[in-house]
Amino acid sequence: MAAAESPSAALRRRDLCSRGIRLAGKMRADVVDLLDAYVEQQGLDASASVAAVEGVPLAAVERWDEQTGTQRLLENLAAYRAFRALLAQMLEEQREQLGEADAGLGRALAAVLLQVSAFVYHLEELLRLESRGIPGEEGDGPPPPPRLSLFEQKLRGLGVLRELAQWAVRSVRDLRQLAKPSAATSAASGTAPGLAESP
Amino acid sequence: DIHMQYERVGADVTMKCGSMDWDAAVTWTANGTDIDESHLNGSYLILKNVDLSQSGQYSCYEGSSWHLKYQTYLRVGTPPKEPVLMCRSNNYPKGFYCSWHLPTPTYIPNSFNISVIHGTKDMVCEKDAVPKNRCHIRYLQLFSTVKYKVTLTVTNALGKNFTTLTFDEFAIVKPDPPESVVAKPVPNNPRRLEVSWQNPSSWPDPESFPLKFFLRYRPLILDQWQHVELSDGTSHTITDAYAGKEYIIQVAAKDNDIGTWSDWSVAVHATPWTEEPKHLTTEAQITETTSASTSSFMAPPTTKICDKGAVVGSGAMAVCWTAGLVVAAYSVLFI
Numbered sequence: 001m002a003a004a005e006s007p008s009a010a011l012r013r014r015d016l017c018s019r020g021i022r023l024a025g026k027m028r029a030d031v032v033d034l035l036d037a038y039v040e041q042q043g044l045d046a047s048a049s050v051a052a053v054e055g056v057p058l059a060a061v062e063r064w065d066e067q068t069g070t071q072r073l074l075e076n077l078a079a080y081r082a083f084r085a086l087l088a089q090m091l092e093e094q095r096e097q098l099g100e101a102d103a104g105l106g107r108a109l110a111a112v113l114l115q116v117s118a119f120v121y122h123l124e125e126l127l128r129l130e131s132r133g134i135p136g137e138e139g140d141g142p143p144p145p146p147r148l149s150l151f152e153q154k155l156r157g158l159g160v161l162r163e164l165a166q167w168a169v170r171s172v173r174d175l176r177q178l179a180k181p182s183a184a185t186s187a188a189s190g191t192a193p194g195l196a197e198s199p
Numbered sequence: 200d201i202h203m204q205y206e207r208v209g210a211d212v213t214m215k216c217g218s219m220d221w222d223a224a225v226t227w228t229a230n231g232t233d234i235d236e237s238h239l240n241g242s243y244l245i246l247k248n249v250d251l252s253q254s255g256q257y258s259c260y261e262g263s264s265w266h267l268k269y270q271t272y273l274r275v276g277t278p279p280k281e282p283v284l285m286c287r288s289n290n291y292p293k294g295f296y297c298s299w300h301l302p303t304p305t306y307i308p309n310s311f312n313i314s315v316i317h318g319t320k321d322m323v324c325e326k327d328a329v330p331k332n333r334c335h336i337r338y339l340q341l342f343s344t345v346k347y348k349v350t351l352t353v354t355n356a357l358g359k360n361f362t363t364l365t366f367d368e369f370a371i372v373k374p375d376p377p378e379s380v381v382a383k384p385v386p387n388n389p390r391r392l393e394v395s396w397q398n399p400s401s402w403p404d405p406e407s408f409p410l411k412f413f414l415r416y417r418p419l420i421l422d423q424w425q426h427v428e429l430s431d432g433t434s435h436t437i438t439d440a441y442a443g444k445e446y447i448i449q450v451a452a453k454d455n456d457i458g459t460w461s462d463w464s465v466a467v468h469a470t471p472w473t474e475e476p477k478h479l480t481t482e483a484q485i486t487e488t489t490s491a492s493t494s495s496f497m498a499p500p501t502t503k504i505c506d507k508g509a510v511v512g513s514g515a516m517a518v519c520w521t522a523g524l525v526v527a528a529y530s531v532l533f534i
Contacts, residue, residue: 060343162344170342176407
């Protein structure tokens with residue numbers, strides 16, 4: 001039987017979800033702008049299909065509406081931790097390739113990295129509120145991939161930013177589900193809140 | 200046996216009279232009417248540069264016995280042009296639908312085949328009973344960056360054609376317009392209009408996937424629209440309406456995060472509340488108001504004076520004026 005959430009915990013959760021939604025929304029807008037700049041400055045085709053890159057967490061999910069609150073938080077946390085590492089790597093590669101020649105892109109990457117880090121912290125706070133242990137970071141993501149060619153680095157970067165943009169939208173949806181009052185008891189009990197079927 | 204024959208507009212058509220020899224004496228009819236011999240080459244019927252009006256039943260009879268030797272139904276038409284295909288999700292995140300039509304009619308039966316591929320996975324688009332040229336798909340995955348590729352092939356007896364659409368999940372999200380748009384004047388406020396609406400009923404979960412709205416309004420006498428974007432709620436008060444002018448108002452909806460704006464809702468009309476002009480009245484015709492308002496002037500803007508049945512949004516504040524002296528005294532009390 002699920003324990004009822006205390007009023008203060010419910011308020012805290014809704015507050016964290018609201019702020020998380022705003023953070024994810026801002027992050028998405030910045031990632032979309034960054035994506036445009038990245039495509040242009042890296043000389044890529046915006047419509048190019050990029051195969052799934054190893055180590056880039058895919059936002060695509062089946063039965064999204066059946067996920068529990070805890071599942072949502074854990075998947076988000078794993079994803080954004082991975083993005084944090086990937087963006088740091090992109091920033092490093094950017095600096096190596098271009099030095100100071102493209103400071104604007106570097107600054108934009110750094111800004112998004114900062115937002116991703118903040119979001120990771122936010123997710124950890126939500127997990128603490130759900131009285132869930134926060135998974136250690138050692139278990140997140142595969143070992144660093146072998147050194148890629150410049151072109152492969154650019155394509156991977158495109159894949160990273162595209163998936164991050166999708167994740168930002170997914171995170172907004174996940175947090176809205178979490179903010180629902182029914183999400184509190186179902187997260188504690190491990191059952192899925194589910195979406196009401198429309199008539 | 201009745202045969203069916205399809206021919207292109209402008210084609211030359213030769214019909215043989217079944218197994219009759221070329222030099223047999225025959226009579227051809229079109230929809231029961233004899234065809235002039237000038238169209239015959241021996242027993243063959245020659246139709247040059249056929250047009251749509253020549254569709255019909257053609258019959259060939261043996262000359263002397265009038266035995267029916269051959270019958271065919273000729274349908275004159277065209278091969279299909281590239282079809283027009285549209286896909287849209289008005290019920291996100293449940294799924295999307297695709298609908299299609301031909302830009303010009305072919306005048307003969309067509310069949311449509313639609314295929315949907317997501318990455319490497321084939322998906323089934325279930326045909327709708329109504330309308331016919333439409334099918335729908337349930338999303339198996341959400342938040343995918345992999346594009347959907349929809350190919351529609353149209354085939355008829357004279358040829359085939361196809362078109363392909365490629366899109367990602369977010370790009371086709373377009374809600375239906377808001378429903379039940381209502382605009383009302385606000386009592387004692389000559390520059391306000393209160394507008395309310397509802398989420399489109401096709402949007403399955405507005406709580407988890409909230410919509411934002413765009414409201415536009417203008418007085419009928421002007422062409423320029425005013426616009427207001429609203430990130431939440433399903434109502435808005437216009438505060439800068441021109442007094443006494445009839446307004447036209449529409450609302451559109453969009454998912455808060457993805458996709459495009461809906462079409463505009465059905466337009467509604469409303470006129471802000473206006474002050475009732477003063478008349479000379481007698482003392483006996485004054486009726487007391489029940490409102491705490493300091494104004495004793497009140498009448499619905501689009502209704503006749505004292506016509507309570509047509510009162511909209513004015514509550515119980517209809518007042519009829521009689522004498523000028525009583526008007527002045529009354530005004531002093533309440534203004």
